[in-house]
Amino acid sequence: MSKEKIVINPEFWDIIPQDYRDLVDHATYGKSDRGWKDVGSSTELIAEHSLCAGCPESIAFRHIMASIPAPEDTVMVGSTGCTSLVFPMVAVQNIHSLFGNQNAIATGLKRALAYRFPNQVKDVIVLAGDGATVDIGLDMTLQSWFRQEKFTTICFDNELYANTGGQESGLMQKGFVAKMAPQGKKFEKVRLPEIARESGCAYVAVLTTSKPSLVERVVKQAVLIAREIGPTYLQIYTPCILEIGKQSMEGLQEMRDSESAGERFKFREFITPEAQAFIDDMNAKKKADKLAASANN
Amino acid sequence: MYYVAEINEEACVANKGCRLCIMYCPEANCIMMNDEKKVAFVVESRCKGCELCVVVCDAAKHKAITMQDR
Ligand SMILES: Cc1ncc(C[n+]2csc(CCOP(=O)(O)OP(=O)(O)O)c2C)c(N)n1
Ligand code: SF4
Ligand code: SF4
Ligand code: SF4
Ligand SMILES: [Mg+2]
Numbered sequence: 001m002s003k004e005k006i007v008i009n010p011e012f013w014d015i016i017p018q019d020y021r022d023l024v025d026h027a028t029y030g031k032s033d034r035g036w037k038d039v040g041s042s043t044e045l046i047a048e049h050s051l052c053a054g055c056p057e058s059i060a061f062r063h064i065m066a067s068i069p070a071p072e073d074t075v076m077v078g079s080t081g082c083t084s085l086v087f088p089m090v091a092v093q094n095i096h097s098l099f100g101n102q103n104a105i106a107t108g109l110k111r112a113l114a115y116r117f118p119n120q121v122k123d124v125i126v127l128a129g130d131g132a133t134v135d136i137g138l139d140m141t142l143q144s145w146f147r148q149e150k151f152t153t154i155c156f157d158n159e160l161y162a163n164t165g166g167q168e169s170g171l172m173q174k175g176f177v178a179k180m181a182p183q184g185k186k187f188e189k190v191r192l193p194e195i196a197r198e199s200g201c202a203y204v205a206v207l208t209t210s211k212p213s214l215v216e217r218v219v220k221q222a223v224l225i226a227r228e229i230g231p232t233y234l235q236i237y238t239p240c241i242l243e244i245g246k247q248s249m250e251g252l253q254e255m256r257d258s259e260s261a262g263e264r265f266k267f268r269e270f271i272t273p274e275a276q277a278f279i280d281d282m283n284a285k286k287k288a289d290k291l292a293a294s295a296n297n
Numbered sequence: 298m299y300y301v302a303e304i305n306e307e308a309c310v311a312n313k314g315c316r317l318c319i320m321y322c323p324e325a326n327c328i329m330m331n332d333e334k335k336v337a338f339v340v341e342s343r344c345k346g347c348e349l350c351v352v353v354c355d356a357a358k359h360k361a362i363t364m365q366d367r
Binding site for chain 1: 319320321326329332347349
């Protein structure tokens with residue numbers, strides 16, 4: 001699909017809301033080198049939503065939406081949780097799945113798209129909370145990896161069930177006390193990135209959203225590897241400032257603190273040799289194209 | 298009454314490439330670039346008053362953003 005397909009019938013232009021016109025005129029659909037640097041000077045693919053003021057999930061959403069390589073040919077799959085308050089305001093096709101079912105829905109969707117559009121690229125990206133990914137949806141998450149389904153799973157890890165008031169999740173840290181988990185968690189944080197690697201993911205990364213350039217790099221890599229090779233998984237710390245007792249402006253510092261050496265969100269990534277060869281090849285081609293373009297100028 | 302961020306055009310150094318507030322504001326399309334003047338500006342109707350932009354601008358010693366009552 002190209003941006004042409006979302007052109008508004010001129011007869012209706014005067015009754016189209018301004019936000020929508022901005023999207024048609026200034027969004028970065030169909031731009032091959034789109035990335036976080038476009039924000040501020042183009043219209044982002046998210047409109048006003050109801051997440052709390054200062055919520056890092058909102059920051060992560062912005063960085064991700066700016067980075068996905070082909071938004072016009074992408075379908076996202078969400079699940080219940082705070083992220084589901086954003087999806088109705090996202091300008092990329094998306095499906096809301098029943099809590100936990102997201103990787104099963106994405107499986108069917110990806111296969112159907114490949115069948116219906118055999119000669120076109122169609123990316124599928126799951127984006128769900130930690131409760132949806134590692135607790136209630138763990139079966140669907142893992143089975144999709146075992147089956148080598150070619151889509152990206154992104155987990156917004158805020159280490160608890162935020163949307164329902166702070167219950168314990170598998171990704172919560174050991175000993176953490178939350179409003180609805182007053183005794184403190186008795187078990188270790190589930191090592192889902194390592195489980196993802198062992199379950200067949202071709203690329204896995206753990207990060208926070210404190211550096212948009214890093215988010216851009218890993219999101220592009222995850223989507224492109226899923227397109228060509230196999231399942232990919234990103235786990236992004238998006239602290240729930242409300243449930244961990246932080247002020248609205250403290251989310252960024254919380255993320256920075258959590259990514260220092262030895263901390264649980266210190267950046268790490270796993271990539272299979274096949275996926276690495278694919279990325280190296282792609283980068284070499286890009287470099288050659290650049291050289292050729294500058295030689296022509 | 299609303300609590301919103303306001304950018305002082307004299308103090309903003311977006312002309313030198315600064316984009317910190319635009320990068321970290323949690324709200325989409327909320328802090329934008331005025332490409333003619335080369336300064337950042339706040340779309341007040343989208344601002345939730347979280348003050349994260351003030352934190353990042355102050356930390357870089359630009360001190361171009363203040364919070365205002367409207
Ligand atoms: C099948 C089903 N079970 C339970 C719920 C209730 N529920 C709604 S949101 C939520 C927790 C979401 O937690 P998480 O996935 O971590 O997302 P967050 O809100 O933290 O971003 C639960 C249990 C539901 N909506 N549907
Ligand atoms: S409850 Fe937590 S995760 Fe949900 S919008 Fe508020 S701060 Fe964000
Ligand atoms: S962070 Fe401050 S100096 Fe930088 S662009 Fe924003 S307002 Fe201007
Ligand atoms: S106060 Fe928060 S929402 Fe408002 S402009 Fe600053 S960072 Fe954005
Ligand atoms: Mg959660």
